[in-house]
Amino acid sequence: MKSGGPQALVQGIENAAALLLAVLWLAPLLYAFWAAFHPPEYAIRFDLLAPLTLENFGEAWEQAPFARYFLNTFMLVTSILAAQFVLCTLAAYAFARFEFPGRNVAFALVLMQLMIMPEVLIVENYRTMSHLGLVDTILGIGLPYMASAFGIFLLRQTFKTVPKELDDAARVEGCSHLQVLWKVYVPLARPTYIAYGLVSISYHWNNFLWPLVITNSVTTRPLTVGLAIFGAPESGVDWSVISAATLLAVAPLLIAFLLFQRQFVQSFMYAGIK
Amino acid sequence: MPDRTRLVGNAAYGWLLLLPAAVLLAAFTHYPAVATLAQSLFTSGTALRPAEFTGLDNYRFMLEDEVFWRVLENNAWYAIGTIPISIALAMLMAVWVNRRLPLRAFVRMSYFTPTVLPMIAVANIWLFFYTPEIGLIDQIAAGFGIGSHNWLGNPDTVLGCIIVLTIWKEAGFFMIFYLAALQSLPPELEEAARLEGAGHWHFFRRVTFPLLMPTTLFVLINAVINSFKLVDQLFILTKGGPDNASALLLYYIYEVAFSFFDQAYASTLTVVLLAVLAIIAIGQFVILDKRIHYR
Numbered sequence: 001m002k003s004g005g006p007q008a009l010v011q012g013i014e015n016a017a018a019l020l021l022a023v024l025w026l027a028p029l030l031y032a033f034w035a036a037f038h039p040p041e042y043a044i045r046f047d048l049l050a051p052l053t054l055e056n057f058g059e060a061w062e063q064a065p066f067a068r069y070f071l072n073t074f075m076l077v078t079s080i081l082a083a084q085f086v087l088c089t090l091a092a093y094a095f096a097r098f099e100f101p102g103r104n105v106a107f108a109l110v111l112m113q114l115m116i117m118p119e120v121l122i123v124e125n126y127r128t129m130s131h132l133g134l135v136d137t138i139l140g141i142g143l144p145y146m147a148s149a150f151g152i153f154l155l156r157q158t159f160k161t162v163p164k165e166l167d168d169a170a171r172v173e174g175c176s177h178l179q180v181l182w183k184v185y186v187p188l189a190r191p192t193y194i195a196y197g198l199v200s201i202s203y204h205w206n207n208f209l210w211p212l213v214i215t216n217s218v219t220t221r222p223l224t225v226g227l228a229i230f231g232a233p234e235s236g237v238d239w240s241v242i243s244a245a246t247l248l249a250v251a252p253l254l255i256a257f258l259l260f261q262r263q264f265v266q267s268f269m270y271a272g273i274k
Numbered sequence: 275m276p277d278r279t280r281l282v283g284n285a286a287y288g289w290l291l292l293l294p295a296a297v298l299l300a301a302f303t304h305y306p307a308v309a310t311l312a313q314s315l316f317t318s319g320t321a322l323r324p325a326e327f328t329g330l331d332n333y334r335f336m337l338e339d340e341v342f343w344r345v346l347e348n349n350a351w352y353a354i355g356t357i358p359i360s361i362a363l364a365m366l367m368a369v370w371v372n373r374r375l376p377l378r379a380f381v382r383m384s385y386f387t388p389t390v391l392p393m394i395a396v397a398n399i400w401l402f403f404y405t406p407e408i409g410l411i412d413q414i415a416a417g418f419g420i421g422s423h424n425w426l427g428n429p430d431t432v433l434g435c436i437i438v439l440t441i442w443k444e445a446g447f448f449m450i451f452y453l454a455a456l457q458s459l460p461p462e463l464e465e466a467a468r469l470e471g472a473g474h475w476h477f478f479r480r481v482t483f484p485l486l487m488p489t490t491l492f493v494l495i496n497a498v499i500n501s502f503k504l505v506d507q508l509f510i511l512t513k514g515g516p517d518n519a520s521a522l523l524l525y526y527i528y529e530v531a532f533s534f535f536d537q538a539y540a541s542t543l544t545v546v547l548l549a550v551l552a553i554i555a556i557g558q559f560v561i562l563d564k565r566i567h568y569r
Contacts, residue, residue: 115554
């Protein structure tokens with residue numbers, strides 16, 4: 001501060017660099033907005049007076065069953081999240097508060113999934129799904145992710161911080177284990193549920209490889225897979241329409257992110273530290 | 275006696291709570307991992323001919339498969355190209371966003387935005403950047419009098435294009451972990467350093483950077499795993515081409531299994547991928563063990 005000059009100059013340059021990088025980082029998205037809201041002939045001509053239009057969105061919406069894809073993604077994401085909450089809560093409670101033989105081994109086996117994620121095992125899981133008759137179903141897309149090691153781990157860490165006395169007190173009052181879980185542990189773990197929920201939603205909204213493998217019809221395909229088919233060069237759709245479709249696909253998540261930015265960033269942070 | 279039955283009852287209850295998750299994990303993580311290993315020792319069965327035991331034949335085939343080596347090499351370059359730069363960028367972003375900065379909320383949002391967008395969607399946008407002649411990069415290059423270039427069609431540049439996109443996608447995600455770590459550092463440290471007259475970057479090099487080491491390890495492990503797991507962009511940008519110049523291991527597994535329908539060979543390749551992940555896991559334990567005093 002006292003030496004003023006050079007220090008302030010360096011600071012100024014750094015600020016400018018940070019801003020420049022931010023603009024650069026946002027550029028692809030900004031470009032997509034440009035292309036999507038202008039007629040195709042302006043896709044690569046940046047003219048401030050270019051007329052605005054919503055036609056590209058209309059065309060994208062007509063050329064592919066995006067409404068159905070939205071519904072599929074929505075059902076997929078919510079069913080995975082609901083199942084994850086239930087399964088992970090129960091398992092985390094077992095690991096946090098119960099003594100049983102083989103607990104440590106079981107926990108190590110659970111953590112294995114952090115390394116070997118379902119997308120690595122697409123070949124074998126596809127076989128399993130075809131034996132179960134679940135190929136091309138929404139349940140088939142979601143099932144491998146429902147018991148999530150990450151969720152179990154996060155909730156176990158949180159449950160362990162709940163004072164044992166609270167648990168005991170509730171037991172003395174005559175609550176069953178499940179009632180204790182529901183009335184004591186779950187409410188106290190709310191921040192963890194929110195953080196995990198946001199991470200899970202963004203993960204599965206964006207997930208691609210496994211859904212691509214396991215789906216083959218419009219009635220099950222999530223947005224990402226639908227978008228990949230739509231955007232394929234063979235389909236011969238022009239840039240502006242692809243940009244519009246891309247924005248459509250990311251819109252719900254992007255809007256949610258912009259509205260709850262703090263919450264998103266903090267959730268990812270929180271989930272990462274644990 | 276009643277105490278004993280209570281203990282047994284407790285244990286049974288614990289297992290019961292775990293059961294639903296355990297069944298699913300066993301069915302979709304442990305069983306397939308083992309089955310992959312078994313499958314790699316058989317031929318691919320067809321409707322007419324059942325699978326036959328062939329021992330290590332698939333592995334012999336793999337070692338002679340040029341594409342396999344190509345893909346492995348690509349994957350190594352992909353990892354080397356993305357990991358150090360995205361980690362360094364992530365650190366820089368976190369340091370910037372953590373200090374006083376004009377438009378800080380906007381800057382942080384920009385850095386993080388690629389993380390919440392699907393890779394498939396952003397690859398669509400980037401595809402347009404890389405398109406020869408009409409693409410954005412070539413348009414800008416033309417402005418400087420540089421001729422057009424088929425970025426994705428050239429085996430020499432295609433992997434670089436994939437790497438740039440991946441860095442852009444990942445850096446903001448890793449920034450979050452650094453940001454969390456930076457915010458947990460005591461502010462007195464920086465104040466003390468300032469009183470001593472230490473400059474920002476001197477302080478960073480001597481104090482912050484070493485203190486961020488555990489985070490760097492964590493991010494590094496995630497980045498390495500990602501370099502084997504993140505192949506979505508290939509489906510949009512290159513389909514592994516030209517001539518497998520941009521194919522990565524997991525993408526090749528997908529192709530072999532679902533385009534060439536050779537399940538046995540795909541399983542053999544998956545075993546390699548599992549082995550790589552196992553090595554990473556073991557490496558993580560060894561490193562964390564050594565650095566335990568950081569925790």
